[in-house]
Amino acid sequence: MQTKEKPKLDEAEARRAFEGALASYDQDFGKFFLARLFGCGFEYKEDTCQVSFELKDFMLNPQGGLHGGVTAFVLDISMGHLLWKKSGPGTTLEIKVQYAKAARSGPLTATSRFIRHGRGISYLRSELVDDKGELIAFATSTWKSLSRH
Amino acid sequence: MQTKEKPKLDEAEARRAFEGALASYDQDFGKFFLARLFGCGFEYKEDTCQVSFELKDFMLNPQGGLHGGVTAFVLDISMGHLLWKKSGPGTTLEIKVQYAKAARSGPLTATSRFIRHGRGISYLRSELVDDKGELIAFATSTWKSLSRH
Amino acid sequence: MQTKEKPKLDEAEARRAFEGALASYDQDFGKFFLARLFGCGFEYKEDTCQVSFELKDFMLNPQGGLHGGVTAFVLDISMGHLLWKKSGPGTTLEIKVQYAKAARSGPLTATSRFIRHGRGISYLRSELVDDKGELIAFATSTWKSLSRH
Amino acid sequence: MQTKEKPKLDEAEARRAFEGALASYDQDFGKFFLARLFGCGFEYKEDTCQVSFELKDFMLNPQGGLHGGVTAFVLDISMGHLLWKKSGPGTTLEIKVQYAKAARSGPLTATSRFIRHGRGISYLRSELVDDKGELIAFATSTWKSLSRH
Numbered sequence: 328m329q330t331k332e333k334p335k336l337d338e339a340e341a342r343r344a345f346e347g348a349l350a351s352y353d354q355d356f357g358k359f360f361l362a363r364l365f366g367c368g369f370e371y372k373e374d375t376c377q378v379s380f381e382l383k384d385f386m387l388n389p390q391g392g393l394h395g396g397v398t399a400f401v402l403d404i405s406m407g408h409l410l411w412k413k414s415g416p417g418t419t420l421e422i423k424v425q426y427a428k429a430a431r432s433g434p435l436t437a438t439s440r441f442i443r444h445g446r447g448i449s450y451l452r453s454e455l456v457d458d459k460g461e462l463i464a465f466a467t468s469t470w471k472s473l474s475r476h
Numbered sequence: 477m478q479t480k481e482k483p484k485l486d487e488a489e490a491r492r493a494f495e496g497a498l499a500s501y502d503q504d505f506g507k508f509f510l511a512r513l514f515g516c517g518f519e520y521k522e523d524t525c526q527v528s529f530e531l532k533d534f535m536l537n538p539q540g541g542l543h544g545g546v547t548a549f550v551l552d553i554s555m556g557h558l559l560w561k562k563s564g565p566g567t568t569l570e571i572k573v574q575y576a577k578a579a580r581s582g583p584l585t586a587t588s589r590f591i592r593h594g595r596g597i598s599y600l601r602s603e604l605v606d607d608k609g610e611l612i613a614f615a616t617s618t619w620k621s622l623s624r625h
Numbered sequence: 626m627q628t629k630e631k632p633k634l635d636e637a638e639a640r641r642a643f644e645g646a647l648a649s650y651d652q653d654f655g656k657f658f659l660a661r662l663f664g665c666g667f668e669y670k671e672d673t674c675q676v677s678f679e680l681k682d683f684m685l686n687p688q689g690g691l692h693g694g695v696t697a698f699v700l701d702i703s704m705g706h707l708l709w710k711k712s713g714p715g716t717t718l719e720i721k722v723q724y725a726k727a728a729r730s731g732p733l734t735a736t737s738r739f740i741r742h743g744r745g746i747s748y749l750r751s752e753l754v755d756d757k758g759e760l761i762a763f764a765t766s767t768w769k770s771l772s773r774h
Numbered sequence: 775m776q777t778k779e780k781p782k783l784d785e786a787e788a789r790r791a792f793e794g795a796l797a798s799y800d801q802d803f804g805k806f807f808l809a810r811l812f813g814c815g816f817e818y819k820e821d822t823c824q825v826s827f828e829l830k831d832f833m834l835n836p837q838g839g840l841h842g843g844v845t846a847f848v849l850d851i852s853m854g855h856l857l858w859k860k861s862g863p864g865t866t867l868e869i870k871v872q873y874a875k876a877a878r879s880g881p882l883t884a885t886s887r888f889i890r891h892g893r894g895i896s897y898l899r900s901e902l903v904d905d906k907g908e909l910i911a912f913a914t915s916t917w918k919s920l921s922r923h
Binding site: 569572618620 | 894918
């Protein structure tokens, strides 16, 4: 009879991510707790926002790939932060994510762009790629800008 | 000159969630690390899967509502677990989430159902509601079943 | 050498649909030209809108099933008309359609419902079924209400 | 008492479109009846498919803009034809269309591209623009290739 060992996470790494997030978060754009927990770095250039992070094994799904929820999270913040940079805070009306390939390691980068920027409603898209430039996931979304008073 | 206090998280609560996840995870359906970190409980009845969790403030976005990425995560696993229960593991081809209302507290429950179950391709939907039954978000998704050898 | 006969449409039926549309259209809700061309009938009950039509072979795709564009069209108008009935005209921000089964004949009915009705933004869904109640397609959409002056 | 004149279509133009479609259709890619009715021209270059058509007023919605169902139809066929050109027929699993701007006149062109081409599952996107290059709508979709025997 076979007793299959369940895969174990690198718990020390998960702990470093957690303690690092607690030590560095600030509930604001670019630095809120979950963004820190997932180790997201932000870069803005030419009407794009790039969110980069290192895949760590506490982010995996039961099948050993990056969990789709984390993918959605990172794509979402890449778009939300670009909108915020351009015209202030907004709220996501909807997001769609298409999953192209399972990510299993390495640095990943989501790059967001506007499909259309409007005063009230904006559409954005974002691509998550691995370090070889291969597409992991593609997202589009609809946002409503919030007035800033 | 004004110095605005940034909102602080309940860090002890975040720490309990993290340590609890580390102590109880198993990289399998229902128990993988992120599901434990977000405190997800699973219940299956009559072709639905219910995923319940308590909103904790480490899950918030910079604007003080449940982060849309966490919403997407929970909706995703409610659908993935229902498919797995019915016919084994599958991979998400795509997911769309529509956000109805910001969630700020309390227990939240995602209930998933099949739109169509197929041998190869399945469609599912899921609703996230708060403890008053008010809709927080609605998702639909497309899955491809993986053969189980 | 084989010369395969291309399938021919019932051209008399297409002509009747066209002439009927020309004779009966009015560029208003429920009666605009394309709705007449596709033979759509509208029924409103208990916060739903039902759009029924008879599949005619001029609506087919090259593979002999109802064209997905016609499916999207009928689902779209079932949702737009329900919103219009409830709170006046609106504009579609986005629509997603999932295709469950090819429709090849018979009367088809799209039934729309609100996921959430709002003063500014509304979410709707709609299901297209055949005369056996089998699901042909499922749609969700996001609408922005237009003010009525 | 006010009697508001309803807008009238250019019925002669609608008739020319219909008769032209009947005279030239062939239920195959590029030439099926609905594609002919909407006057679609197809062009393939460098892994894109361009579908161009002239907006005619029988294609309008009750508010006087191009009907979203026609937009969805044209975006759908631009993607389906590109997939067919690349690797044979496929079936749409789902499509999402985001509407950027109402189109009221002129030639319109949908240009489709692959997000990811796969043997089984492919993702495509397509943009509909007017003759000034302004974006009318943006679509993404998921396709399953059908085997060719």
